[in-house]
Amino acid sequence: MKEQNDRKDVARLSRREFLKAAGGGLIVLFSWQGLPAQEGRPRAAAELPDNFNAFLSIQADGRVRLFTGKIEMGQGIVTSLAQMLAEEIEVELEAIDMVMGDTDLCPFDNGTFGSLSTRFFGVPMRQAAAEARGVLLEMAAKRLGVPAEQLMVKSGTVMDKTDTGHRITYADLVRGRRIENRLFPKPPVKSAAALSIIGKSPLRKDGIEKVTGRALYAGDIRLPGMLYAKILRPPAHGARLKHVDVSPVRSVPEARVVREGDFVAVLHAQPDAAEKALSMIKAQWEVPRDHRNPATIYDHLLKKAPEGDIVSQGGDMGAGEMETNTIHEGTYYDHYMAHAPVEPHTATVRIAGGRVTIWPSSQRPFGAKEEVAQALSLSADKVHVVSPFVGGGFGGKSPNRQVVEAARLAKLTGKPVHVQWSRAEEFFYDTFRPAAIVKIRSGTDGRGKVVFWDYDAYFCGPRGAEQFYTIPYHREVSHGPYNGIPGAHPFGTGPWRAPGANINAFARESHLDTMAAKAGVDPLQFRLKHLDDPRLMRVLKAAAEKFGWKGLPSPSGRGQGIACAVDAGARVATIAEVEVDKESGKVRVKRLVHAQDMGLVINPEGARMQMEGGLTMGLGYALTEEVRFDGGRILDINFDTYEIPRFSWLPRIDTILIDNPDVGAQGGGEPPIICVGASIGNAIFDGTGARLFDLPMSPERVKKALAKP
Amino acid sequence: MVEPVEFFLNGKSVKLPVDGERRLLWVLRTDLGLTGTKYGCGEGVCGACTVLVDGKAVRSCQMPVSEARGKKILTIEGLAENGKLHPLQKAFLERGAFQCGYCTPGMIVNAYGLLLDNPEPTEKEIIEAMDDNLCRCGAYVRIIQAIGIAAAELRKRGGRT
Numbered sequence: 001m002k003e004q005n006d007r008k009d010v011a012r013l014s015r016r017e018f019l020k021a022a023g024g025g026l027i028v029l030f031s032w033q034g035l036p037a038q039e040g041r042p043r044a045a046a047e048l049p050d051n052f053n054a055f056l057s058i059q060a061d062g063r064v065r066l067f068t069g070k071i072e073m074g075q076g077i078v079t080s081l082a083q084m085l086a087e088e089i090e091v092e093l094e095a096i097d098m099v100m101g102d103t104d105l106c107p108f109d110n111g112t113f114g115s116l117s118t119r120f121f122g123v124p125m126r127q128a129a130a131e132a133r134g135v136l137l138e139m140a141a142k143r144l145g146v147p148a149e150q151l152m153v154k155s156g157t158v159m160d161k162t163d164t165g166h167r168i169t170y171a172d173l174v175r176g177r178r179i180e181n182r183l184f185p186k187p188p189v190k191s192a193a194a195l196s197i198i199g200k201s202p203l204r205k206d207g208i209e210k211v212t213g214r215a216l217y218a219g220d221i222r223l224p225g226m227l228y229a230k231i232l233r234p235p236a237h238g239a240r241l242k243h244v245d246v247s248p249v250r251s252v253p254e255a256r257v258v259r260e261g262d263f264v265a266v267l268h269a270q271p272d273a274a275e276k277a278l279s280m281i282k283a284q285w286e287v288p289r290d291h292r293n294p295a296t297i298y299d300h301l302l303k304k305a306p307e308g309d310i311v312s313q314g315g316d317m318g319a320g321e322m323e324t325n326t327i328h329e330g331t332y333y334d335h336y337m338a339h340a341p342v343e344p345h346t347a348t349v350r351i352a353g354g355r356v357t358i359w360p361s362s363q364r365p366f367g368a369k370e371e372v373a374q375a376l377s378l379s380a381d382k383v384h385v386v387s388p389f390v391g392g393g394f395g396g397k398s399p400n401r402q403v404v405e406a407a408r409l410a411k412l413t414g415k416p417v418h419v420q421w422s423r424a425e426e427f428f429y430d431t432f433r434p435a436a437i438v439k440i441r442s443g444t445d446g447r448g449k450v451v452f453w454d455y456d457a458y459f460c461g462p463r464g465a466e467q468f469y470t471i472p473y474h475r476e477v478s479h480g481p482y483n484g485i486p487g488a489h490p491f492g493t494g495p496w497r498a499p500g501a502n503i504n505a506f507a508r509e510s511h512l513d514t515m516a517a518k519a520g521v522d523p524l525q526f527r528l529k530h531l532d533d534p535r536l537m538r539v540l541k542a543a544a545e546k547f548g549w550k551g552l553p554s555p556s557g558r559g560q561g562i563a564c565a566v567d568a569g570a571r572v573a574t575i576a577e578v579e580v581d582k583e584s585g586k587v588r589v590k591r592l593v594h595a596q597d598m599g600l601v602i603n604p605e606g607a608r609m610q611m612e613g614g615l616t617m618g619l620g621y622a623l624t625e626e627v628r629f630d631g632g633r634i635l636d637i638n639f640d641t642y643e644i645p646r647f648s649w650l651p652r653i654d655t656i657l658i659d660n661p662d663v664g665a666q667g668g669g670e671p672p673i674i675c676v677g678a679s680i681g682n683a684i685f686d687g688t689g690a691r692l693f694d695l696p697m698s699p700e701r702v703k704k705a706l707a708k709p
Numbered sequence: 710m711v712e713p714v715e716f717f718l719n720g721k722s723v724k725l726p727v728d729g730e731r732r733l734l735w736v737l738r739t740d741l742g743l744t745g746t747k748y749g750c751g752e753g754v755c756g757a758c759t760v761l762v763d764g765k766a767v768r769s770c771q772m773p774v775s776e777a778r779g780k781k782i783l784t785i786e787g788l789a790e791n792g793k794l795h796p797l798q799k800a801f802l803e804r805g806a807f808q809c810g811y812c813t814p815g816m817i818v819n820a821y822g823l824l825l826d827n828p829e830p831t832e833k834e835i836i837e838a839m840d841d842n843l844c845r846c847g848a849y850v851r852i853i854q855a856i857g858i859a860a861a862e863l864r865k866r867g868g869r870t
Contacts, residue, residue: 073809074807074808074809074810074846075808076808203802203803203805204802204805206810207801207802207805207807208794208802209810210807210810210813211794211798211799211801211802211807211813211817212745212785212786212788212789212794212798213743213744213745213746213784213785213786213813213814214745214786215810216744217747217811219744219747219748220738220744222742222744228739269739270731270735270739270740271735271738271739272731272732272735272739340845341809341811341845342747342749342755342757342809342811342812342843342844342845343747343749343809343811344748344749389809389810389811390809391747391809391810391811391812392808392809392811392845392846393809394845420748422751423749423750423751423752423755605805606805609805609808609848609851612847612848612850612851613808613846613847613848614847615847616847616848616849616850617845617846617847638750638751638752638754639750639754639755639843640752640754644843644845645847645849646840646841646843646849647835647836647839647840647842647849647852647853648836648837648840650836650849650850650853653850
């Protein structure tokens with residue numbers, strides 16, 4: 001059991017302590033408290049420190065640490081950000097140590113979401129690395145007595161080009177100190193042609209830990225004296241606790257009950273004992289009447305909808321309608337969907353010596369720090385968040401409710417506390433992808449060209465509503481954000497992988513497909529005719545070529561559908577081929593071909609993993625995923641009824657990655673999912689002539705659509 | 710009722726006083742400190758807690774620890790030998806058959822159970838055997854490939870799975 005004991009010891013240490021124990025002793029250089037810019041910084045995502053020391057440090061042994069407020073939840077930045085740093089500062093990839101989501105050590109970060117990590121952290125971090133390399137070269141020039149132009153760097157060693165034996169390592173130059181020199185102006189980053197680590201696909205840096213079970217997640221932190229907490233939950237959102245009897249818990253040895261108003265918890269040294277004890281509590285709740293259910297929610301939302309904001313527009317809509325020959329109307333619906341990461345929300349919190357240390361499963365470690373400081377009435381500098389690996393997020397781990405719960409309980413009990421939600425709690429408190437509505441009124445002229453496009457999106461947010469087709473008269477309006485407005489939804493809603501973009505793409509691409517069919521034109525050609533974005537046209541053509549697209553107008557009876565989108569700086573096109581069982585309404589996706597231009601590709605295999613993962617996850621929102629509810633009651637509470645994609649659903653998947661270094665690195669994790677619903681909907685139409693207007697396209701809805709005359 | 714329960718865990722004999730009704734998952738994770746086996750759903754429908762019991766894949770969140778008495782339990786921590794990755798782990802690593810990694814121990818252990826039972830599975834058999842293990846990140850394509858690669862590697866060695 002030696003190995004296990006060692007592991008427990010490591011888990012007991014904070015990340016900072018761990019880094020100290022792991023060697024180097026360099027962490028003392030990063031005394032963040034001394035930097036005025038750290039606290040109270042405006043919460044702008046783009047604002048990162050100007051000083052390269054905030055991003056990286058050269059340790060006494062020559063290893064290089066990368067500091068990022070981003071967390072690793074599967075998207076692979078633990079490797080790709082390291083590649084960007086290794087490339088620019090010129091050390092081996094293996095010499096990079098990642099420090100992620102540690103609020104004491106890393107620069108402020110708003111959160112890991114929006115396919116922003118590479119675009120808005122990686123790019124400035126790479127710039128910082130280029131400056132650090134320039135400073136190191138200057139230092140080496142002085143030490144070696146040669147002009148900097150005469151020097152080259154290889155694997156962290158600076159050498160004289162004319163005499164490569166005349167050399168000095170970064171470690172010897174820096175000797176574990178902070179680098180005070182700066183360069184003005186900052187040197188440029190390497191040109192695309194000079195890249196040797198960016199553009200390669202090394203093994204993931206988190207790989208060995210993850211395949212051996214050694215990777216630590218929030219639920220794997222073990223602290224001496226730690227208690228596991230189980231919290232009393234209401235049967236419905238909005239319910240009030242009328243009466244509670246905790247006395248039966250007395251029969252459970254060593255169980256502790258804590259109560260603060262409606263907040264009632266049982267704590268025990270064993271998680272299962274805490275759960276058992278919780279089930280013995282007798283509680284009476286007052287559940288408010290709430291008539292919102294899947295049948296009434298859309299009328300309710302439309303009544304609640306705010307005036308809205310223009311996302312994009314062009315031309316005079318009145319004049320546009322005059323030029324219109326045929327009007328096409330369609331209303332598209334998205335239902336509530338869960339994030340359902342396999343790791344539920346978890347947090348471990350220790351309060352000792354006036355300082356709070358938190359290990360959360362969170363996409364927003366800096367948010368967790370602020371929220372806990374507020375909940376415990378402490379100043380934020382007393383709170384330290386250390387981010388372990390996160391077991392999937394997809395936007396759902398942006399709220400930190402479980403972190404605040406664990407922190408409150410740690411304060412109330414004086415013990416380290418661990419909170420891990422059960423699957424039912426995970427479904428109950430998930431901030432779902434919102435029910436949303438998109439109404440489109442569009443028009444074609446006498447030659448079948450789209451000239452008019454009037455678009456209203458309700459409660460999904462503007463992402464993906466912006467017009468990219470060349471339509472002379474258009475107006476796109478977004479009514480209400482994805483996280484809702486008071487009184488709109490019976491429970492929390494929030495960002496879900498590419499928030500808004502999935503339903504906006506589904507509505508736009510389904511509607512366009514209908515118009516192409518009415519015009520009797522191949523849906524690919526119809527799209528190309530209405531595009532002038534060369535990157536988008538290129539991904540459409542690339543997907544079509546790989547698929548072997550034949551170019552027949554829909555419905556052709558073959559079950560092939562196409563869709564395209566612009567998202568997070570990327571251009572994507574997806575083609576689906578489906579088989580529809582007309583008896584059951586069940587749709588089987590046989591093939592998905594996806595082409596993606598995400599600019600400069602840092603790690604091609606990593607990008608493909610995100611593409612395959614996004615396409616696979618997309619099958620769920622397209623075909624089955626829908627949270628059923630009755631007012632504030634959540635009726636789907638586990639994977640037995642809430643069906644997420646499985647091995648047996650897999651279609652043949654082809655991914656086409658278009659490297660386009662000229663436009664820089666763009667988003668990659670969210671764009672691949674957004675056309676899955678639309679391409680499948682269009683494929684169902686192509687195969688059967690039935691148009692689906694709701695996501696998910698469940699067997700019942702498909703059968704209903706097939707029955708329509 | 711707390712009683713001594715003895716079983717073999719990753720090749721070593723373990724004896725601990727424990728309430729026999731407790732689920733094996735929590736005994737592994739809490740009492741024995743083996744946190745590689747994960748909680749995902751608590752009802753045996755996601756596979757994150759999969760361990761092998763006498764060579765068969767079992768959902769440890771459903772199994773009372775008393776049923777482990779005298780049996781051989783294998784968790785993800787017991788798969789590598791002398792620090793050397795098992796071919797399944799190596800294939801998952803090299804193929805990139807994981808993303809967030811949370812379902813990975815259950816995937817690898819479930820696949821190990823499959824290969825013990827059927828060293829030469831077809832793709833269809835791999836999918837059937839793995840179908841109740843859920844991966845929200847959608848790493849399925851590569852997991853199937855990795856299991857195929859590991860199976861071939863094991864056959865090439867001709868040794869035990």
